[in-house]
Amino acid sequence: MKKGFVFDLDGVITDTAKFHYLAWKDLADELGISIDLKFNEQLKGISRMDSLERILAYGNQADKYTEAEKEELATKKNTHYVELLQDLTPDDLLPGVKAFLDEANEKNIPCAIASASKNAPFILEKLAVREAFAAIVDPAxxxxxxxxxxIFIRAAEAINITPAEAVGFEDAQAGLDGIKAAGMYAVGVYSGEELHGADVIVHELTDLSIDELLQK
Structure with a gap:
């Protein structure tokens, strides 16, 4: 029996990938590095600093900046990203998410967020679903x-269940690999990236039955 749900944020609850891309692209342009949507696929599901490192390596600038300067660059990107998020509303929830979360809460199934995004609380507030989550793992x-x-083990602990008692939801391969390594049942949410290793793959949460998931 499963007892709780652990969700990634971007690509599962809402799609802020476009905002991440715009903010990273603007920063990369300033640094004289040209990135496109194909390259951006490498940045999904990983941390802000890891994303910056990949961009700098791609532009042959890996050794150009000090750690302090890299922190400043990452902060600059995040400031722009948060500005882009100001227009986020509940209408930006992905299909089926609100109904899924409502049913989970009605059934007293605890939900947690396991996202690399340090902006998760702010985003969930803008989407009006912050109260649906009993815990948000702080990536810091x-x-x-x-x-x-x-991050997935910590999320399970935060809602007082073992990883084996959790169902994890991810749209990125790095996240799915983490879910499986934690020992969770893995739901892959298809968002354009080919996914491997998921126990089930869906296009949206409306394709799932909570009662059936709990029996896994």
Missing amino acids: TLTKGKPDPE
Whole structure:
């Protein structure tokens, strides 16, 4: 029996990938690095600093900046990203998410967010679903990012269940790898990226039955 749900944010609850891309592209342009949507696929599901490192390596600038300067660049990107998020509303929830969360709460199934995004609380407030989640893992408290299972193990602990009692939801391969490494049942949410290793793959949460998931 499963007892709780652990969700990634971007690509599962809402799609803010376009905002991430615009903010990263603007920063990359300033640095003289040209990135496109294909390259952006590499940035999904990983941390802000890891994303910056990949962009700098792609532009052959990996050794150009100090750690302090990299922190400033990442902060600059995030400031722009948050500005882009100001227009986010509940209408930006992905199909089926609100109904799924409502049913989970009605059935007293605890839900947690396991996202690399430090903006998760702000985004959930804008989407008007913050109260649906009993816990949000703070990525700043982690020692390793996805695909390491740490964030998913912490999310399960935060809602007082074991990883084996959790169902994890992810749209990125790095996240799915982390879910499986944690020992969770994995739901892959297809968002254009080919996914491997999921126990089930759906296009949206309306394709799932909560009662059937709990029996996994």
